[in-house]
Amino acid sequence: MDGTALNQPWWIDLLKAAVVINVFLGVVAYATLIERKLLGRMQLRYGPNRAGPFGLLQPIADLVKMVRKEAFAPAAAADLLYIVSPLVAAFTALTSFALIPWGPVWSIGGYDVTGWVADVPIGLILLFALGSLGIYGFIVGGWASGSKYSLLGTMRTCAQMVSYEVSLALSVLGVVLMAGSLSLVDIAVRQQETVWFAGPQFIGFLVFFVAGVAETNRAPFDLPEAESELVAGYLTEYSGMRWGLFQLAEYANVVMLSGLTVTLFFGGWGGPGLPGPIWFAIKLACVLFVMIWIRATLPRLRYDQLMRFGWKVLLPVATLNALVTAILVVAV
Amino acid sequence: MTGRSAAAGVEFPATGAARVRRVSVGEPVYRGTRIPSPIPTILQVPEEIAAAGDVLTVNFGPNHPSTHGVLRLVVDLDGERVVGIRAVIGYLHTGFEKSMESKSYWKAITYPARMDYLCFQQNELLFVMAIERLLETEPPPKAIWMRTLLAELTRIHSHLVWLGTTGLELGAISMFWYCFRERDQILDLMEMVTGVRMHTRYFQAGGLAEDIPPGFAAECRKLIEVMPGRIGEYEALFDRNPIFLERTKGVGLLSAEDAIALGQSGPMLRASGVDWDLRRDQPYLAYPELDFDVPVYPECDVYARYRVHMDEMRQSVRMIEQCLDGMPDGPWIVNDRKFVLPPRDELHTSMESLIHHFKLVSEGYRVPEGEVYETIESARGELGCYLVSDGGPRPWRVHFRAPSFVALQAIAACLTDSLIADMIAIAASLDPVMGDVDR
Numbered sequence: 219m220d221g222t223a224l225n226q227p228w229w230i231d232l233l234k235a236a237v238v239i240n241v242f243l244g245v246v247a248y249a250t251l252i253e254r255k256l257l258g259r260m261q262l263r264y265g266p267n268r269a270g271p272f273g274l275l276q277p278i279a280d281l282v283k284m285v286r287k288e289a290f291a292p293a294a295a296a297d298l299l300y301i302v303s304p305l306v307a308a309f310t311a312l313t314s315f316a317l318i319p320w321g322p323v324w325s326i327g328g329y330d331v332t333g334w335v336a337d338v339p340i341g342l343i344l345l346f347a348l349g350s351l352g353i354y355g356f357i358v359g360g361w362a363s364g365s366k367y368s369l370l371g372t373m374r375t376c377a378q379m380v381s382y383e384v385s386l387a388l389s390v391l392g393v394v395l396m397a398g399s400l401s402l403v404d405i406a407v408r409q410q411e412t413v414w415f416a417g418p419q420f421i422g423f424l425v426f427f428v429a430g431v432a433e434t435n436r437a438p439f440d441l442p443e444a445e446s447e448l449v450a451g452y453l454t455e456y457s458g459m460r461w462g463l464f465q466l467a468e469y470a471n472v473v474m475l476s477g478l479t480v481t482l483f484f485g486g487w488g489g490p491g492l493p494g495p496i497w498f499a500i501k502l503a504c505v506l507f508v509m510i511w512i513r514a515t516l517p518r519l520r521y522d523q524l525m526r527f528g529w530k531v532l533l534p535v536a537t538l539n540a541l542v543t544a545i546l547v548v549a550v
Numbered sequence: 551m552t553g554r555s556a557a558a559g560v561e562f563p564a565t566g567a568a569r570v571r572r573v574s575v576g577e578p579v580y581r582g583t584r585i586p587s588p589i590p591t592i593l594q595v596p597e598e599i600a601a602a603g604d605v606l607t608v609n610f611g612p613n614h615p616s617t618h619g620v621l622r623l624v625v626d627l628d629g630e631r632v633v634g635i636r637a638v639i640g641y642l643h644t645g646f647e648k649s650m651e652s653k654s655y656w657k658a659i660t661y662p663a664r665m666d667y668l669c670f671q672q673n674e675l676l677f678v679m680a681i682e683r684l685l686e687t688e689p690p691p692k693a694i695w696m697r698t699l700l701a702e703l704t705r706i707h708s709h710l711v712w713l714g715t716t717g718l719e720l721g722a723i724s725m726f727w728y729c730f731r732e733r734d735q736i737l738d739l740m741e742m743v744t745g746v747r748m749h750t751r752y753f754q755a756g757g758l759a760e761d762i763p764p765g766f767a768a769e770c771r772k773l774i775e776v777m778p779g780r781i782g783e784y785e786a787l788f789d790r791n792p793i794f795l796e797r798t799k800g801v802g803l804l805s806a807e808d809a810i811a812l813g814q815s816g817p818m819l820r821a822s823g824v825d826w827d828l829r830r831d832q833p834y835l836a837y838p839e840l841d842f843d844v845p846v847y848p849e850c851d852v853y854a855r856y857r858v859h860m861d862e863m864r865q866s867v868r869m870i871e872q873c874l875d876g877m878p879d880g881p882w883i884v885n886d887r888k889f890v891l892p893p894r895d896e897l898h899t900s901m902e903s904l905i906h907h908f909k910l911v912s913e914g915y916r917v918p919e920g921e922v923y924e925t926i927e928s929a930r931g932e933l934g935c936y937l938v939s940d941g942g943p944r945p946w947r948v949h950f951r952a953p954s955f956v957a958l959q960a961i962a963a964c965l966t967d968s969l970i971a972d973m974i975a976i977a978a979s980l981d982p983v984m985g986d987v988d989r
Contacts, residue, residue: 261726262728366608367608370606370970438793447616447970447971517721517722518793518797518971520969520972521630
């Protein structure tokens with residue numbers, strides 16, 4: 219935000235952080251339910267509908283099941299790394315939510331309450347850094363499992379994440395140039411003042427979305443855990459809540475990426491009539507729906523095709539997009 | 551689509567000499583053979599790769615999400631590349647053939663359906679046809695036409711399962727459920743006719759076990775009406791999908807010569823450009839009177855096999871329609887009390903019938919001494935049954951030529967220069983049913 223100091227004491231931040239983490243955990247949990255429900259409907263079946271009305275208690279039932287399950291570890295697993303990896307993955311995924319803005323600044327009782335937990339001047343870079351750290355969880359976890367399937371999954375994760383992160387970062391360069399800031403709040407505000415960047419940055423948006431889907435291991439880029447090839451990839455040897463944490467990290471990443479898409483390309487919380495958080499939720503749901511839809515429709519890419527697509531299609535397009543945007547921004 | 555309609559006048563020796571004609575449409579992907587002789591059914595790791603010491607040996611199966619049934623593939627990987635493969639079978643060996651030798655013909659009919667549990671009625675049909683050949687009897691026309699109809703329904707059933715599971719292997723998960731919608735419709739039809747959804751035991755030496763129930767034709771026509779549209783939907787999902795095309799085109803190549811050398815048949819052979827279909831080239835049942843095309847694709851890859859399966863489903867729908875239209879009236883089983891149960895109401899009035907009934911149910915019927923090899927075109931290719939009778943009520947020896955088993959031995963030949971994902975796609979395209987492979 220601009221230079222005006224916000225009257226926001228530290229305890230409000232703390233309170234907000236507690237609320238945000240819980241709300242987003244709920245969103246992540248219910249994202250799994252929505253995905254299963256929608257996939258079910260798209261595949262001529264009902265999806266979960268046993269636990270609670272309309273299956274609404276399914277995520278809670280899943281959680282109880284995972285916590286109560288014995289967490290087996292293979293004898294060949296490297297103890298410490300094997301246990302720490304899911305924690306790393308889940309921690310970084312959840313931390314990212316602090317940076318996503320979901321509402322404007324409200325004045326409540328003389329205090330300024332911001333619709334975000336932290337507005338860092340280099341928010342976007344921090345987000346990517348956290349994402350890169352989170353990947354270590356997947357890579358190390360697969361390696362530490364001491365299983366061949368996990369190892370193969372890890373190999374794929376390494377290659378895929380590294381290749382697609384480059385395109386992901388390059389694709390948002392256009393947005394950064396147009397907004398003139400790396401802060402996510404500034405980018406969202408800037409869009410509300412002008413236009414949603416999905417318009418002028420349409421190519422950047424496409425590249426970002428495709429690379430993002432790949433980055434979150436979603437179909438058709440779900441090679442690291444391709445069940446028909448590698449059983450479950452790096453997840454193969456995990457069970458119980460360790461598996462649950464990995465799963466949580468994945469869905470948290472999916473929700474985070476959807477939130478980031480909304481913030482970078484669809485004006486964040488901006489919209490007429492309804493309050494900011496509601497608009498944010500609506501847009502988030504739309505992006506999530508598209509991701510689930512893609513999963514129901516597309517087959518999986520092959521390893522070499524994935525690499526070729528990442529390096530020979532996405533990367534040049536993203537670079538070109540950034541270049542053209544830079545020239546236009548400077549010229550206009 | 552290439553191929554020609556089955557002319558009623560095509561004459562072939564009943565034994566089915568292996569006269570294979572090559573079609574000249576399109577260019578084959580490669581000429582000649584690339585398989586060294588003797589043909590290996592395993593792929594050895596090349597020495598220079600083995601010497602580097604980076605080969606990872608992984609077991610795919612017998613319990614693995616991708617395997618069809620309990621196929622075990624011992625795969626040597628160099629990174630993502632498959633450099634060696636061995637298919638290990640036998641995890642579903644059930645001893646069907648041996649068991650059949652200790653059952654009367656009467657009871658043994660239940661076994662073949664359980665071998666290839668995806669085209670159950672064709673297996674059943676084949677065994678019954680072999681018995682009939684030894685008994686030197688000919689079922690009445692109504693039974694012949696109904697058998698043809700059910701055989702084609704089973705082919706669609708089998709191909710639908712193939713399409714669904716292949717989609718699953720390639721990551722297109724929704725296809726599985728779409729295909730199982732129509733599969734369920736077919737199983738409903740089976741239930742209507744036979745009372746059982748799978749493993750029906752509806753065919754009987756001499757005809758059918760029961761008359762066709764009233765209303766069957768109407769129900770069957772409902773399926774025929776929706777089927778072409780549904781096949782079109784599936785093609786739209788796959789054929790217009792660049793990822794699917796990239797995953798299947800040029801993958802798992804097997805030239806016509808190699809396919810013949812490896813004894814391939816059915817969709818595998820026709821996808822390699824060999825125009826050979828027993829339904830047309832060695833006609834049986836009512837096929838000479840039906841008008842249908844044999845799809846042949848010369849591309850030799852997984853995509854060609856997919857195309858053959860899709861086109862065959864369309865042709866089967868055509869054939870079922872013709873069967874419904876041309877279904878003759880009359881008895882559904884021959885009136886020969888030596889191997890056909892007498893009607894129930896006769897048992898109360900006729901001593902003769904009661905004796906026949908008792909003999910048939912307790913001992914079974916005796917089949918004249920002799921041996922016979924009968925073949926039909928099942929959904930997976932040439933399905934053969936070798937049956938030897940010593941004149942008693944039980945078969946002396948039964949052996950099945952399983953097309954799945956033969957298809958599986960092509961896996962090493964198809965797999966040159968492939969990645970893990972290709973291996974899964976190729977294994978799926980071979981369409982092995984482990985019950986059929988191991989028996």
